[in-house]
Structure formats: structure tokens, C-alpha cells
Amino acid sequence: MPSQDDIQYAMETTKVLHEPDHRIQTFGETSFEFQLISEPMDQVGKVRIRTGEVEAMKPRILRPEPYRDVELEGFDENARARFDAMVEKFKEQGRDLAFLQYGFRFKRGAVNEELIHDSIDAVRDRVMEDIKRTGNPARAIIEGVDDTWEISILKFSFEMILRSHEINAFDFKRKGLI
Numbered sequence: 001m002p003s004q005d006d007i008q009y010a011m012e013t014t015k016v017l018h019e020p021d022h023r024i025q026t027f028g029e030t031s032f033e034f035q036l037i038s039e040p041m042d043q044v045g046k047v048r049i050r051t052g053e054v055e056a057m058k059p060r061i062l063r064p065e066p067y068r069d070v071e072l073e074g075f076d077e078n079a080r081a082r083f084d085a086m087v088e089k090f091k092e093q094g095r096d097l098a099f100l101q102y103g104f105r106f107k108r109g110a111v112n113e114e115l116i117h118d119s120i121d122a123v124r125d126r127v128m129e130d131i132k133r134t135g136n137p138a139r140a141i142i143e144g145v146d147d148t149w150e151i152s153i154l155k156f157s158f159e160m161i162l163r164s165h166e167i168n169a170f171d172f173k174r175k176g177l178i
Contacts, residue, residue: 002151016159037124047120
């Protein structure tokens with residue numbers, strides 16, 4: 001289990017280099033592909049690329065226990081503690097977390113890993129060039145910390161909730177659900 005300092009470091013250094021073109025659907029399920037690049041701490045001149053998918057199930061109607069209704073499927077057994085720590089950090093920053101009452105559910109699919117012998121700058125450039133070339137609207141490119149890479153995925157998911165919140169709230173209001 002990572003320490004609070006590990007979690008804080010991962011949150012501060014994780015960067016979404018390219019975000020998907022779409023947001024989390026209000027009344028449907030949304031899949032995002034990700035490529036997460038990171039440098040293994042003990043291997044100079046190597047970069048790990050993790051490729052996978054995160055699925056956001058449709059938000060549910062307001063629930064009484066706000067963030068406890070965010071479900072994490074397919075993540076390791078420590079994901080809940082890491083997510084809770086991340087939420088606490090956002091609370092400390094004064095962020096409005098009322099949107100978490102919608103009861104989001106995230107499912108992480110299988111993740112493929114590839115270890116490349118090159119610099120992080122060169123790998124980042126190639127990955128970014130690839131996304132420009134392919135134009136995949138569902139792919140996120142994330143740069144994170146190797147040992148706590150799932151925190152990077154959780155942070156990306158959390159940021160997608162933030163970016164989708166206004167659209168989801170508008171849709172709920174329009175349908176008379178809130």
C-alpha cells in the first residue's frame with residue numbers, strides 16, 4: 001500500500017497529455033482507452049507503456065453517502081484506499097465534490113505492459129505523434145508514476161467526472177430527475 005506521500009506525489013506529477021474527445025455519458029456507459037507512460041524508478045533509460053481501458057458506467061441518481069458510491073471494479077485491492085485518499089486531498093484543496101453523489105462506477109479492464117529502451121521524452125513524442133496520426137477519440141495519454149500507476153488512472157477518471165459533471169447535471173435536470 002502506497003504511503004500518503006506516494007499518493008500525493010502521484011497526484012501532483014500525473015499529467016493527462018491528451019484527453020478523450022468525449023465526456024462521460026449521462027444515461028449510458030462510456031469507455032476510455034488509455035496509454036500510461038512512466039519511468040521505472042530503478043531502470044535508467046527505460047519507459048513502461050501500459051495500455052488498457054476504463055469503463056465509466058452510467059451515473060446513478062443521487063445517493064446519501066457521496067463518494068462511497070463510486071465503485072472501482074478491476075482495480076487492485078488497495079484502490080479504494082487510494083481513491084479515498086485522493087478524495088481527501090481534493091477536499092483539502094477546497095474542491096466541490098457534490099457531483100460524486102451520482103454514484104459513478106469505474107471498471108478497469110486488462111492492462112498490457114511494454115518496456116521500451118528509450119528516454120521518456122522520445123517515447124512521449126512517439127505516443128503523442130501516434131494519437132495525432134490515428135485520431136482515436138476515446139484514447140487518453142497519461143504520464144504518471146510507475147510504482148503508483150493506478151493512482152494516475154484514478155486521477156484521470158476523477159478528472160473525467162469533473163469535466164462531465166455540468167453536462168450530466170444539465171441532463172438530469174432536463175429530465176426532471178434532480
